[in-house]
Amino acid sequence: MSIEMDESLEQFIRYIQLERNFSIHTVKEYQHDLHDFLTFCKCEGISDLNEVEYLHARLYVTKLYDEKKARTSISRKISSIRSFFRFLNREYQLDDAPFSSLYHPKKEKKLPHFFYEEELLKLFEANVGDDLKSIRNMALLELLYASGIRVSECISIELGDIDLNYSILRVMGKGRKERIVPFGHFAQDALIRYVDEARPKMMKNKTHNRLFVNLRGSELTAGGVRYILNEMIENASLKTKIYPHMLRHTFATHLLNNGADLRTVQELLGHANLSSTQVYTHVTKEHLRRTYMNAHPRA
CATH class of the missing domain: 1.10.150.130 (Tyrosine recombinase, N-terminal domain)
Incomplete structure (x- = not known):
């Protein structure tokens, strides 16, 4: 046949x-x-x-x-x-x-890139503003870092998926698996300001329910998110490249560095397997090693 x-x-x-x-x-x-x-x-x-x-x-x-x-x-x-x-x-x-019958090639072992806390603070401080774009950008940055969501999940968020009173977000992850993700008060404040002040003016004559929109009121795309983040990096004069997943890596790394357990981080990231989350333990070990080598007098 x-x-x-x-x-x-x-x-x-x-x-x-x-x-x-x-x-x-x-x-x-x-x-x-x-x-x-x-x-x-x-x-x-x-x-x-x-x-x-x-x-x-x-x-x-x-x-x-x-x-x-x-x-x-x-x-x-x-x-x-x-x-x-x-x-x-x-x-x-x-x-x-x-x-x-083909063998899969072995994956190259690369540690995920992430921001140190000092770099991230500089990124936030350099992009504070009262114009519509700055308010939108800050809400986007705060949410990506606060929740660790994927960029595909972020651009799919609708107004009904987010509860600004209880600071929780409903996310549709890979395989159409739904999970609930909390976020902190910095992200909450930034989102409330964006939803109340900036988004209605940016929407113009559009009527869709997507949370994040571009300056013409259309739904924000993955490419749009990358453009915004690169612009924010330039504003902060940071000598590093940025991509949306880097904030997800940063979210996981900072949680583990500050005492979160691996299972909780797995749940928050929406990983099906713990092995996907374990890569971040290698990142934190490398972080500890570098800190030791830089700080110990006899290192």
Whole structure:
């Protein structure tokens, strides 16, 4: 039975959207990974997925290494293609052995980047202001640091998801798993000011319920969040790069540095496995080592 590439890809995308209920971001990653692989197959003269063999799988992975792709990216692409072939095996009895036999490359052990408390204080102090943009930016920064939420979770927050009286936030995380996250009074004050003073004026003639908006009143995007944070870094004259996940890393690291237990941090971050949270224990150990080496007279 012939299995047409583009049609089978469309079926798989519908499956992960409707049956597996994957997030928009995850679906886009699958689409990108599988489109790249199918383009490779076509270049190899393959027009039917029945023709894919282990040799083609090895050639594809070799191509990714030749292109200097990160190991994490290669590992993700292999996982995407495996899932695709498992789906085809279930639907069309296609042999899914070509990619199931591949080993995932070992992940590079990189410690997450985070801000030291002094750097973060400087970032907050440099961006205080009374204009609409400054009020919005401060609310965004305070909430990201106070809650440790992902940028995808942040831009999806609606007004009904946040309780400013009790300082709690309802977040829809990965796999459509809902969790409740608390935040402190600094974030509470910044959010109340933003919701009362800035957001109504920024909305103009828009009527949606998203919490964070751009200066035209439209929903803030992930790219918009990155732009805002980079602008705030420039205002603070900090010689470092920033990305939204860095504030999530900072949130977890500062909690552990100040005595929070690992299980609590896992719950707050929305990690399914404790192993995902344990990376931050390595960060705190490295922080302790550096502090010791800098401070001890005989170090």
